[in-house]
Amino acid sequence: MQDAQKLMLSAKGHVSATAKALKILECFTPFQHELTLAQISRLLDMPKSTLLNQLRTLEELGYLMKVRDGSAYRLGYKIMELSYCAHTAIPMSQYAIPVMEDLQDATGEIIYLTSHINGRSFYMECVYPNSRSVPYSVSGKTLPMHCTGCGKAMLSQMNTQQVEAIIQQYGLASLTPNTITDHDLLMEDLAKCRARGYALDNEEETLGVKCIAMAIRTPRGEVAGALSISGSPISMVPEVLDPYAALLARACTSLTQYAHLFPAIQLQTP
Amino acid sequence: MQDAQKLMLSAKGHVSATAKALKILECFTPFQHELTLAQISRLLDMPKSTLLNQLRTLEELGYLMKVRDGSAYRLGYKIMELSYCAHTAIPMSQYAIPVMEDLQDATGEIIYLTSHINGRSFYMECVYPNSRSVPYSVSGKTLPMHCTGCGKAMLSQMNTQQVEAIIQQYGLASLTPNTITDHDLLMEDLAKCRARGYALDNEEETLGVKCIAMAIRTPRGEVAGALSISGSPISMVPEVLDPYAALLARACTSLTQYAHLFPAIQLQTP
DNA sequence: ATTATTGTTCAGCATTACTGAACGCTATTC
DNA sequence: GAATAGCGTTCAGTAATGCTGAACAATAAT
Numbered sequence: 001m002q003d004a005q006k007l008m009l010s011a012k013g014h015v016s017a018t019a020k021a022l023k024i025l026e027c028f029t030p031f032q033h034e035l036t037l038a039q040i041s042r043l044l045d046m047p048k049s050t051l052l053n054q055l056r057t058l059e060e061l062g063y064l065m066k067v068r069d070g071s072a073y074r075l076g077y078k079i080m081e082l083s084y085c086a087h088t089a090i091p092m093s094q095y096a097i098p099v100m101e102d103l104q105d106a107t108g109e110i111i112y113l114t115s116h117i118n119g120r121s122f123y124m125e126c127v128y129p130n131s132r133s134v135p136y137s138v139s140g141k142t143l144p145m146h147c148t149g150c151g152k153a154m155l156s157q158m159n160t161q162q163v164e165a166i167i168q169q170y171g172l173a174s175l176t177p178n179t180i181t182d183h184d185l186l187m188e189d190l191a192k193c194r195a196r197g198y199a200l201d202n203e204e205e206t207l208g209v210k211c212i213a214m215a216i217r218t219p220r221g222e223v224a225g226a227l228s229i230s231g232s233p234i235s236m237v238p239e240v241l242d243p244y245a246a247l248l249a250r251a252c253t254s255l256t257q258y259a260h261l262f263p264a265i266q267l268q269t270p
Numbered sequence: 271m272q273d274a275q276k277l278m279l280s281a282k283g284h285v286s287a288t289a290k291a292l293k294i295l296e297c298f299t300p301f302q303h304e305l306t307l308a309q310i311s312r313l314l315d316m317p318k319s320t321l322l323n324q325l326r327t328l329e330e331l332g333y334l335m336k337v338r339d340g341s342a343y344r345l346g347y348k349i350m351e352l353s354y355c356a357h358t359a360i361p362m363s364q365y366a367i368p369v370m371e372d373l374q375d376a377t378g379e380i381i382y383l384t385s386h387i388n389g390r391s392f393y394m395e396c397v398y399p400n401s402r403s404v405p406y407s408v409s410g411k412t413l414p415m416h417c418t419g420c421g422k423a424m425l426s427q428m429n430t431q432q433v434e435a436i437i438q439q440y441g442l443a444s445l446t447p448n449t450i451t452d453h454d455l456l457m458e459d460l461a462k463c464r465a466r467g468y469a470l471d472n473e474e475e476t477l478g479v480k481c482i483a484m485a486i487r488t489p490r491g492e493v494a495g496a497l498s499i500s501g502s503p504i505s506m507v508p509e510v511l512d513p514y515a516a517l518l519a520r521a522c523t524s525l526t527q528y529a530h531l532f533p534a535i536q537l538q539t540p
Numbered sequence: 541a542t543t544a545t546t547g548t549t550c551a552g553c554a555t556t557a558c559t560g561a562a563c564g565c566t567a568t569t570c
Numbered sequence: 571g572a573a574t575a576g577c578g579t580t581c582a583g584t585a586a587t588g589c590t591g592a593a594c595a596a597t598a599a600t
Contacts, residue, residue: 099446
């Protein structure tokens with residue numbers, strides 16, 4: 001193992017074996033559902049023999065499972081069970097969903113509720129229109145902040161140091177041809193967001209999806225999260241922006257009283 | 271620590287520190303969102319000093335978080351992030367949801383898709399009617415099998431040994447006055463389920479919710495999961511049972527081809 | 541046939557996770 | 571206000587245990 005990584009796992013008062021296990025779980029992403037022992041070994045730069053013990057433990061307890069007729073691992077059901085507990089522990093959802101449903105009824109579009117964690121957008125809830133064939137659960141999804149409406153809405157209300165730190169940490173990856181990948185252009189766009197009070201996503205994360213988003217702040221002014229209205233370019237025409245912004249403003253204001261329940265506020269990020 | 275528990279955590283080829291950390295996470299349930307160090311210490315019968323290191327590690331990595339202005343812990347956001355990955359890794363959902371939507375359109379009721387894990391019902395997806403104000407995400411929820419339609423549908427298709435083992439492990443807890451808590455009555459009810467091909471939940475898990483459920487089986491006959499139609503006693507009248515059963519039968523048959531993707535089948539339960 | 545890669549075993553060593561007692565601290569009790 | 575009980579926290583010593591590298595069989599690729 002590399003020394004830098006070794007150092008990260010072995011701080012004082014820490015259980016390095018536990019940290020290793022969690023790092024193993026984090027190797028799995030929405031783009032990488034299955035991993036073999038050798039793949040994890042390369043990803044984490046750990047000896048295979050070390051990993052095997054950890055993998056067996058994780059598998060035994062249901063946090064990993066072997067793919068049928070194969071040697072690859074997948075995240076296990078226990079993760080989802082725990083997540084259900086975590087989800088029910090966020091009482092904010094019960095306040096936010098009615099507000100989101102009102103937005104949905106008024107606009108007919110998709111409504112997202114996000115927070116931010118470690119410099120990334122964190123999706124908490126969504127309310128879809130009645131027309132189906134859309135992904136159901138978004139809870140737990142994360143995305144870079146620079147390329148989504150919610151992300152930019154939150155960034156625009158942070159101080160420059162924080163924004164610069166986030167950009168430096170994650171860069172400005174391009175997800176579509178419209179993604180803002182230039183530092184100065186992004187700062188310009190954020191200034192516009194600040195000026196008009198809301199952010200616009202012009203198919204910057206997914207082609208065919210435009211959105212308008214507004215930040216939710218605590219009474220003290222900290223950025224807790226954001227609400228967004230997303231739809232196709234056909235329905236998200238310029239004329240709807242003003243009325244949608246007004247709807248969002250009302251919704252965000254009403255959620256301010258629950259802002260302290262957002263992960264971004266509850267977590268004391270190191 | 272008690273010897274029995276100690277033994278469970280320290281099998282050969284296992285990382286006991288990792289197992290401890292996961293056992294800590296599992297202390298949190300939908301009925302117990304917040305736990306203090308002392309509470310966990312009592313729950314797991316572990317010294318506080320031992321726990322503190324683990325808790326710090328879990329917190330540092332985002333798997334636990336401290337409640338604001340308090341010393342209690344809560345499950346962290348990383349759990350939900352991982353769960354999102356786990357959820358996207360189950361390709362079955364994409365096949366099941368259209369089938370569930372058809373059921374929803376035909377009945378107007380709530381449709382649940384479950385599997386079973388370690389003798390408990392495991393909820394995977396749900397499709398709600400357009401009328402709102404219902405809990406959104408059920409993914410990861412677990413319930414005892416004897417008191418739900420889906421659970422009984424699955425139990426009725428298992429062999430007696432398995433059923434007896436599950437009853438012995440979890441007992442027959444009462445969730446409502448209608449819950450079947452008598453062993454013989456339950457076996458009688460399961461026989462009825464077997465005879466007519468579907469299970470009925472007569473407000474046995476939640477008062478005001480009746481449901482009809484049918485098991486999903488693999489081509490080899492193993493019980494993979496179940497589909498259910500849930501509604502109020504007002505709409506779930508005896509006359510709808512036959513047509514609903516026919517709808518369920520078609521849906522369950524069509525999902526047989528994907529039955530190998532259910533957790534109950536993918537997991538080789540120890 | 542050969543090479544490369546896979547998952548796996550094992551024993552010994554050094555690391556490290558565990559522990560119990562003791563510490564301040566707050567809340568409760570008398 | 572004194573006393574108790576409970577809390578989270580620190581710390582150093584030690585026993586335990588997680589880690590490791592080399593070697594294994596088995597498969598996949600060349």
